Structure formats: structure tokens, C-alpha cells
Amino acid sequence: MGCSLLVSMASLVCLILLPVIFFQGKPSKAMVDALAVFGAGAMLGDSFLHQLPHAFGGGHSHSHDHEGHDHAHEHAHAHSLEDLSVGLSILFGIVLFFIVEKIVRYVEDNSQKGAHSMGHGHHHHHHKRHDSSDKAKLNHQKNDDDGKETNQTDEEPLVDGTTAKVTTIRKRSSSASSKATDGEHANSENEPAPDKALTSDGSSISNSNLVFGYLNLFSDGVHNFTDGMALGSAFLLHGSVGGWSRTLFLLAHELPQEVGDFGILVRSGFTVSKALFFNFLSALVALAGTALALSLGKDPGHSSLIEGFTAGGFIYIAVAGVLPQMNNQKTTLQSSIVQLISLAMGMLVALGISLVE
Incomplete structure (x- = not known):
């Protein structure tokens, strides 16, 4: 030992x-x-x-059949399972x-696919919540603007100002959404791949x-x-x-x-x-x-x-x-x-x- x-x-x-x-x-x-x-x-x-x-x-052995002096010319190899073991x-x-x-x-x-699908579902859920929030804000702003338009006179500058304001809000919301999406993509890129050590x-x-x-x-x-x-x-x-x-x-x-x-x-x-x-x-x-x-x-x-x-x-x-x-x-x-x-x-x-x- x-x-x-x-x-x-x-x-x-x-x-x-x-x-x-x-x-x-x-x-x-x-x-x-x-x-x-x-x-x-x-x-x-x-x-x-x-x-x-x-x-x-x-x-390891082979079974050979040899008959007389003819063994130089004739060989019968019988391989058993034990011979091939x-x-x-x-x-x-x-x-x-x-x-x-x-x-x-x-x-x-x-296991990696399961982990990836869970993470992917979480990101989709986050995107949906973010998009629904943006849509609610835009609809609320649009309703306010519509109310303002009905109470306003036909003065062209005021209408232009309201339209510009709505456009600006939409641009800001779109920019914020794109930044959030880019940030999530950046985070997912920075995360180590699950199959790497x-x-x-x-x-x-x-x-x-x-x-x-x-x-x-x-x-x-x-x-x-x-x-x-x-x-x-x-x-x-x-x-x-x-x-x-x-x-x-x-x-x-x-x-x-x-x-x-x-x-x-x-x-x-x-x-x-x-x-x-x-x-x-x-x-x-x-x-x-x-x-x-x-x-x-x-x-x-x-x-x-x-x-x-x-x-x-x-x-x-x-x-x-x-x-x-x-x-x-x-x-x-x-x-x-x-x-x-x-x-x-x-x-x-x-x-x-x-x-x-």
C-alpha cells in the first residue's frame, strides 16, 4: 500500500x-x-x-484448424466472442x-435555454410595462391638448404652439424609450454568456x-x-x-x-x-x-x-x-x-x- x-x-x-x-x-x-x-x-x-x-x-487467442501439411495454404479462423472481447x-x-x-x-x-428564456421573458415584460406607460402618458397629454384646442380661438400661433408641444413631448418620450431599450441591450451585452467560464x-x-x-x-x-x-x-x-x-x-x-x-x-x-x-x-x-x-x-x-x-x-x-x-x-x-x-x-x-x- x-x-x-x-x-x-x-x-x-x-x-x-x-x-x-x-x-x-x-x-x-x-x-x-x-x-x-x-x-x-x-x-x-x-x-x-x-x-x-x-x-x-x-x-487473447485464436482458434485455428490445421490439417496435415496443408496448413500453409488453408487457414480457418474461428473468432469466438471471447476472442473479440x-x-x-x-x-x-x-x-x-x-x-x-x-x-x-x-x-x-x-439548462442554459431555460435560464435564457426566463431572462428573455423578464425583458419583454419590462418592455411591455414601459410601452404601456408611455402610451398612457401620450393619451393623457393628447386629451389635455384636445381640450385646450376646443377652448382656444382660431389664432394660428396658439395652435402651432400646442402642436409643437405635443411633437416635443412625443420626441422626448420616444428618446427616453430608445435610451431605456439601448441601456437594456447594453446590460445584456455586458452580462457574461451563460456557457462561458x-x-x-x-x-x-x-x-x-x-x-x-x-x-x-x-x-x-x-x-x-x-x-x-x-x-x-x-x-x-x-x-x-x-x-x-x-x-x-x-x-x-x-x-x-x-x-x-x-x-x-x-x-x-x-x-x-x-x-x-x-x-x-x-x-x-x-x-x-x-x-x-x-x-x-x-x-x-x-x-x-x-x-x-x-x-x-x-x-x-x-x-x-x-x-x-x-x-x-x-x-x-x-x-x-x-x-x-x-x-x-x-x-x-x-x-x-x-x-x-
Whole structure:
């Protein structure tokens, strides 16, 4: 359990990066983007070079029928559902994350529409009251003027003066109404959009981006759970030497992964303190995996399916979440080169760890 806690503490390495991320008291957008893309590269590399090889290598088999010396020419592949279970778990992970994202976005959109309709109805009610008030004033003034006209003689200047007075009042009323309308429009323009969140650097980030942040936390939690199970199994099957060697491999694996996850959370709209807290909370799930393996006294099994599910979630977050966000902003040659290097570095780190492990 101590080794599992040590691996979980790797998420706090992001504290070292805070002086690098912050520039003049504000998070550097270029640095946050680079960390997010690095995290996407680490996710893709970890999925294709670490998790999927382990998943397909564990208990995956094909049924082959070979007859005599004709096996070089004739192969009969009979794929059972069990043979396809790892591939199905990957697809299940992708589809499940897609469904979760759709549900969250649907709830957000409907809540925003409800809030907007309430605010819109309030403005219409205010306009109606204002217009009815103006009409009452004009009608009252018109009746007074009509009474004055009946009591007046046919002197032309007096009629002209009354007409000018009515015209002036109407102009003033129209001007006041337009000013009130303009003021309300200005207030509505100054109000922050309901689907925008203001980060500490002053830039607005859509709340829908938070979905990928929470999906990343969920997927990373499942991944840490499998790491905890593997760590507990290593101590049970290979003793302290095997357990400590597995701990070192997990530390080397988790350090870049946690840095990338931190960048993805900040890029999704999390505050720095909130990203650190939830990242550490997700890392603590490894303790549950280790406890489960130790309590059962063996590998709980089905780890290949969990690896496949986690890989599917990582692939979805990287391909459907992080990378499209980089293309939705202003593209410059410098930012593109930095993001490409960050993506390649994340993949190379995953490759190096997979080769050593």
C-alpha cells in the first residue's frame, strides 16, 4: 500500500511546474496548450504502445484448424466472442465516453435555454410595462391638448404652439424609450454568456470544455485502478523485488502522464488548485486497486478488458477532445510547431517506457 501511495503522490509533481506555467501572475496559454497536447500524445502513446499490447497479450487467442501439411495454404479462423472481447471493450470505452459527453452537453444546453428564456421573458415584460406607460402618458397629454384646442380661438400661433408641444413631448418620450431599450441591450451585452467560464488569465472558456476534463478524470481513475491492481499482483506473485521494480516502472510511467493530465484539466477550464486537487484524487484510486488485489490474494482477472476500456477512453479524449481544441483557435506557425513537438514528446515518452518495461 505504501508503494501505491508513492505512485499516487506522482500527481503532485505538477507543483514543480507552477513557476513555469505562470507568467506575470497569470497562466501562460502557450504553456498550458503545450502541456495539454503533451498529455494527448502521452495518452495515445500509452494506449497504443502500452495498454493495448498488454490487453491483447493477456489471454487473447485464436482458434485455428490445421490439417496435415496443408496448413500453409488453408487457414480457418474461428473468432469466438471471447476472442473479440478486448476489441469490444475498446469500442465500448469509446462509445460510452461519447454517450456521457452527449448527456452532459444536453443537460447543459437545456439548462442554459431555460435560464435564457426566463431572462428573455423578464425583458419583454419590462418592455411591455414601459410601452404601456408611455402610451398612457401620450393619451393623457393628447386629451389635455384636445381640450385646450376646443377652448382656444382660431389664432394660428396658439395652435402651432400646442402642436409643437405635443411633437416635443412625443420626441422626448420616444428618446427616453430608445435610451431605456439601448441601456437594456447594453446590460445584456455586458452580462457574461451563460456557457462561458472566465479563467484566471482573463480568457473565456466554454463550459462544454469542462466535459473533457471530467471525462479525463474518470478515465485516468480507471487507469490508476488497473495500475494499483498490477502493483498489488506484482508483490503477491514476485515478492518485494518484483513489487518494487513494478513501482519504479509505474513511477516512470505516471510522472509524464500526470503532467499531461494536469495540462488537460487546466486547458479544459479548471483552476490550477482545482486541477491539482482532482488530479491527486484520481491518483488515489490506485490504492483501491492495490487493496483489491491484496485482499483477493491474486490478480482479480479481466484486467485485459479494463485495459481495453481505459485505452478506448484515452483515445476518445485525445482525438475528440484535446486535439480539436487546438484547431479551434488561431493557428500560427510557431504554435503549430510547439504543439507538434509536444505531441511527439508525449508519444516518445510512452514509447520509451514501453520498451523498458
